[in-house]
Amino acid sequence: MTDLDAFSLLLTAEGSALLDSLRDFDPARELAVATRLRRSYPTELVSAALAQARLRQRAVAKFGADDAYRMFFTPHGVEQATRKSVAGHRAGRLSALGVHGVADLCCGIGGDAVAMARAGISVLAVDRDPLTAAVARANAEALDLGELIEVRCADVADIGTGPYDAVFVDPARRGGRGRIFDPEGYSPPLSWAVGAAHAGSGAIKIAPGIPHEMIHPAAEAEWISDGGDVKEAVLWFGTRPGLRRATLLPSGASLTGRGLPDPAPRKVGRYLYEPDGAVIRAHLVAEVAEELDGGLIDETIAYITADELRATPYATAYEITDELPFGLKKLKALLREREVGSLTVKKRGSAVEPEEVRRRVKPRGPHAATVFLTRVGGAPAMLIGAPVAKPAGPGAGRLLKPGR
Secondary structure, eight states, X not given: OOHHHHHHHHTSHHHHHHHHHTTTOOGGGHHHHHHHHTTTSOHHHHHHHHHHHHHHHHHHHHHHHHHHTTSOOOHHHHXXXXXXXXXXXXXXXXXXXXXXXXEEESOTTSHHHHHHHHTTOEEEEEESOHHHHHHHHHHHHHTTOTTTEEEEESOGGGOXXXXXXXXXXXXXXXXXXXXXXXGGGSBSOHHHHHHHHHTSEEEEEEOTTOOGXXXXXXXXXXXXXXXXXXXXXXXXXXXXXXXXXXEEETTTEEEEOOOOOOOOBOOOOSEEEEEOHHHHHTTXXXXXXXXXXXXEEETTEEXXXXXXXXXXXXXXXXXXXXXXXXXXXXXXXXXXHHTEEEEEEEESSOOOOHHHHHHHHOOOSSEEEEEEEEEETTEEEEEEEEEOOOOSSTTOOOOOOOOO
């Protein structure tokens, strides 16, 4: 029995009922569950249902429980699928651009097609793998979006995109040996995807670590983070060529580049700002530094320092109480003096691993602190402080320790 045959069993009434019954099953008891189920169901169906139940549990983190337990997945599809919030943001941008029809090339299990359909966009979803295409089709039906999503099993190179307002391409960025770092090693290659999207309006999902020099000059490049984690970069065509943008979800705050020069290093002030990863990837630290009237602690380090506290969605603020030359003995003594037992270790520009720091300083006590292992003015340094507490409501004060 092929994987496609096994998947087809899940689409039957018997398979659907069995899969629904496994929503809350414990994978640690899978052997016992399988033994019990095989007394009532065919072995092939039990194996397929248990595998799918595991995938659904993994998919909750990306799609939420409401969608994940209605959808179908493949192991590769769960790993590579776009997070629901990110796909929704991208679909919203396409809708705002007046797009009514999209050719979704390399659609995978259909997560992006679902987001676009929910934004009112008609989608042709294409994938060359028969099982993946079958899963995408099942997801469109399971989420009641079959009228807006047509799924086609074909090579994307054979698809005519002329009838569609825009093209969306999500090239495969993993191969038999793992992650592919060269964009020309994507499947299809980035140059092919650019050719497909460049003809009119379009978007290409790419790895956030793409070198800026590899970005097509006609593209707007957007880096997207969700909950502080950088999830992807998108090349947009038909928008603003050459623009660099950082978008932070779930707030939707969006920062665009203005071509500012790198901010000058300055002495460490009372506050340290850690820019969101999307801001750093988009090379927009200078824009945030200008907003904060701050400078860098080192010309090679993306930490911003300032003397005043200013609100910004693009960076996390810390109040710095101590600045020391690097040395774990000094750090251990200071933490013992301050009775710090909860220690957060952050690093940028340091070879020392946070786990090694915690192991050697052995923090103990009722208080908490954050230590930054970094460079200041070219020299290894340690900055100790704490996050600035966000006000609980109008007029609420900040819970800060006294400054240095």
